[in-house]
Amino acid sequence: IYNARGRGLMVAFDLKDTVERDRFIDKLYRENGMLALKTGEKGIRFRPSLAIKEDEILEGLNRLEKTVKSM
Numbered sequence: 001i002y003n004a005r006g007r008g009l010m011v012a013f014d015l016k017d018t019v020e021r022d023r024f025i026d027k028l029y030r031e032n033g034m035l036a037l038k039t040g041e042k043g044i045r046f047r048p049s050l051a052i053k054e055d056e057i058l059e060g061l062n063r064l065e066k067t068v069k070s071m
Contacts, residue, residue, distance in 0.1 A: 001068065003043075009052065012045035024071060031070065032063035 003014040015021040021042045028034050039045045048060070 006045075009046070009048050009050070009057075012039055012043050014040075014042045015044065017042050024067065027070065028063070028067045032067055034060060034063045034067075 001013050001015060004011065006012050015024055018041050021038065021044060025036050025038065025044060028036055037045045037047065046060075048057070
């Protein structure tokens, strides 16, 4: 993961290439039930509801961490 960017809840980062990005998004959804958006050739972005609660943000971060560790 590199090129982390964004403000507040609207954040994004890049992975090595398109294949790695697509694999990560698939794994994030299938194994951890979390959706993410593709951006550009190798980017992933998150755009949660502005009504999201703190515990939901923490759960999302936990799911993201699990996916990163399993890659």
